[in-house]
Amino acid sequence: MTARLNVQLSRHPRLVVTGLVIIVLLAGAAVGLSLGLLGSRPTADATPSPRASADPSALPNSASPAPSSSSPDPSVPPKADGVLLQVSIDGLRLRAWASTGADIVRTLDRGEVVRASSGPVDAEGYAWYEVVDLDSRSGWVAMGGDAGQWLEVVTAEAATSDLLLRFERSCDVNPRSMSGIPVWPADLTVTSGGLVVFWSGGGSLGNSDGTMAVRQLNPSGLAKFRRDVLALPPLQESASYRLEHRPGAPEAPGHGVCGNSFIVGDGPDAVAVQATNWQGDEEEAAYWVASPARKALDELAMHLEQAEAWLGAEAWSDPVARPRVSGSYIFWLEPPVDIPPEGVDAPTVSGLQWPFDGPIDQFGDPVEQARCGYLHTGQAFETLRLMRELGVFVHTLAAAPPRQAGLAAVGSGEFATDAGMFSFWISPRSPDGYPSCPGEAGDG
Secondary structure: OOHHHHHHHOOOOOOOOOOHHHHHHOOOOOOOOOOOOOOOOOOOOOHHHOOOOOOOOOOOOOOOOOOOOOOOOOOOOOOOOOOOOEOOOOOOEEEEEOOOOOOOEEEEEEOOOEEEEEEEEEOEEEEEEEEEEEOOOOOEEEEEOEEEEEEOOOOOOOOOOOOOEEEEEEEEOOOHHOOOOOOOOEEEEEEEOOOOEEOOHHHHHHHOOOOEEEEEHHHHHHHHHHHHHOOOEEEEOHHHHHHHOOOOOOOOOOOOOOOEEEEOOOHHEEEEEEEEEEOOHHHHHHEEOOOOOHHHHHHHHHHHOHHHHHHHHHHHOOOOOOOOOEEEEEEEOOOOOOOOOOHHHOOOOOOOOOOOOOHHHOOOOOEEEEEEEEEEEEHOOOOHHHHOOOOOEEEEEOOOOEOOOOEOEEEEEEEOOOOEEEEEEEEEEOOOOOOOOOOOOOOO
């Protein structure tokens, strides 16, 4: 892990933190977000969580069609033509064959995604699918029982959603400020339809799992959000609220600082507000001109970092948030180097049949020395699965400790080809299509 971080530092002159500080960051800061994203953890025999609303994610620039996404009648199991299924309970048993008496291959956690290769097969009162997980382990799972569905079909819709609010918190030392690579999701995204996407991996967040989660506001919750957030005076017009040194005050001591960024609405009429975080009454008075707007925006940021609890249980149409599987993933490739730096394990993927057209060194479009493009959900699943199969560790950098990234997390790693060693990043995009490759409308 240390060697991999040192590679990132040495290859990106824009990085302004040391490998040691990053490791401390990744170990988790004492301050952080307590969203309670996954709620209670039911067992495999418990009543599954109710079905959540469909995920209106973007599907731009797909190299090939996405898997079929849903059945017209949710009570009729879909045919297994490569459809992706997301587990909606904890402890769902993956069995050796389609029977409750079959050996258990492993148990699946809520939010995991598997690809169906055959089925459904009716056995013992259940509809069974033969599936493969991201570690290429295969087996059979039951779709659900009388109490509800244990698997949900992953949808990948082709249209983006209108943005209501995007919030990001960026500090001197955090994953988002590690480099100029535009792969980091917003900390909070709210669409005009009330879909809320959380990312527990940016800004001041520590002790996080680095995954994205999604939850749906009900009409009253959306009205509360509009009233308590969007109606705030500092969010009515674009502005930048920076630290202003108080005349005659001594030079302020150096220390880390965070900034809050808010985007309200879409298109040319969108409001963009940036503000340095509030320093506290005593420090403000000693060194800087007090700014009521910065104080109000910093208080709002702290509320948004705990949006689920702040808005209250009555604001949501679903009982708990669920890990979010995006309809579109940004895939960033750094230019290859001939020889991997000492201590870096970059398994070879030469000869790999990628789940998109063309060789890896021609993926997407050039961005200076790098390349950037998009994967739809099925392509992202197969890319991660194939990399794991070949021994490429896709690190979830925002987690402490780092682990293999899934479809709900930002991941990075290295692999080697005949052209040299590549560094890569793969990241789920928000429903409004953020982040996007540089140079596109609405990027960054």
